[in-house]
Amino acid sequence: MEPAAATGWVTKEMESARAAADFDAVVREYWPRVFRFILVSLRDRNDAESLTQDCFLKAFRAWRNFRGDSSINTWLMRIAVNQLRDHSRNRRLQFWKRTRTAGSTAEWPVADLRSSPEDDAVTKQQVEAVWRAATNLPQQQRTVFLLRFVEDMDLLEIAAATGLKEGTVKTHLFRALQAVREQTGGVR
């Protein structure tokens, strides 16, 4: 083994180790968000955990090539959106589809809402209605809806994460919100 080549290789390994250390920090910060987005999208903890791992594994492999053109959050969400798309396409395990076809009375995770007792029942009903509405949205609309109203991303970030044009994102959001409003009875 040539010493120069060996040194280069060791340097490369050290860079790799540094990148791994940086990535550890990314994981600690962004894992909860990615997991939450996937969990709310799929409503299946096991699938969400598995997909989040896949997402971060994919992100780690691409980490060296990440140039910071978008924020790390947007970049990770884009990977997550693609993972979800592939997951839905390939495995067809989506809770949303099952729920929609079965028309079941699913339990909505509204128990943790911190509202005043008098508003409690009304708020829970409205929130359950939003969950139900989100269930019935087409996948792309639901993705855009969740990125906006759960992950609190703006239009440009959502466009970057989904690969859609800003105008298309706006249209999806508007339609999704209309559907939600109809499901919630106009929220009157």
Place this chain on the structure above:
Amino acid sequence: MTRHLSDEEISAWVLGERTPMQEAHLAGCRECGIRTGRLQAALSGFRESAIAWAAREQHAVPVPTAPRWWQPRSQWLLAAAALVLMTAVPAYRSYSAHLSAARERTVLDAAEDTALLNQVDTQISRAVPGPMEPLVPLVAWNTDANDTHKGNNETNR
């Protein structure tokens, strides 16, 4: 603007598309304020419930605090192995060369020792001291002659 906001306008409002006229109307219209506020509250409640639910689910499956599965540990092992090889191979080569030289030296030394031993053996095996060696042929001849004479005497007997 005197008319109430339409459903579409309320959706657009929630999405951030607001005109000064709508803002002025909302500031003074209780009904539109309630409708808009309820939709926003429902969406906030949805977000809150999603975050709480995800946090609860994630508590059961915590973020890997010592993430290992994406760390290239095998690469570290390879790097360590390479370093060991990088130091061990030259050391072995040096040791091997040293060993070979030592063997050659041993063979040469053995040959020299053998030669010396032979020389010593030759010297201590001499029948007479070195200075008397020129006389050895004479003595050797006399001995032979004596032996011959002795043999003749025995025959005569």
